[in-house]
Amino acid sequence: MSDTLQTLAGRSQYEQEIKKSRFLALAAPVATPEEALAFVQASSDPTATHNCWAYRIGQAYRFNDDGEVTGTGGRPILQAIEGQGIDQAVVLVTRWYGGTKLGVGGLVRAYGGTAAECLRQAERVPIIAMATLALRCDFADLALLKARLPELDVTVEQETFHADGADLQLRLPAARVDEARERIGDITRGRSVAQRTDESATLTASPPPASPP
The missing domain is CATH 3.30.70.240 (Alpha-Beta Plaits)
Known part of the structure; x- marks a missing residue:
């Protein structure tokens, strides 16, 4: 984790398939919790199985599992944000269920890993x-x-x-x-x-x- 906080220069996305489930991560810089929630609402797919998300803006943070097993969706996304020293950002990971259950550990790795890779590929700027x-x-x-x-x-x-x-x-x-x-x-x-x-x-x-x- 970098000592200098960074945020995203713009929107970023990353998609992967895990055991026939499709995971799509969307990330964006935000300045307020209201902007983060607006991004989640506008970017969520109502036809998907789950839309899990998290944001961190300074000392303010929030995450949501959207029906996944508690602690397997939103929290791993938040940990991905924090683990890369990113602030003022929101990440949404949408899942389309493919018929194979991933288990608790598999869900944590899927959501956290998809979010982390999306952030790794994103262009960043210092705060x-x-x-x-x-x-x-x-x-x-x-x-x-x-x-x-x-x-x-x-x-x-x-x-x-x-x-x-x-x-x-x-x-x-x-x-x-x-x-x-x-x-x-x-x-x-x-x-x-x-x-x-x-x-x-x-x-x-x-x-x-x-x-x-």
């Missing part, structure tokens, strides 16, 4: 810890701040004007907070001081989450 800064600046400094801060991967999330200048809310990689504060102080000659407003760093990945099909 970056992000932070939020707030500052007030004079109109004289505003244009230069907005021109120079993108060099530090800073984006202006909110801009509110008042009589003497503007209030800015900035989002940037947490690792660059100290550098950004120093740059803001240099640009404004100490007139503006950036304060961190997030209680803890949030995580984000570079691509947007995939929409349900």
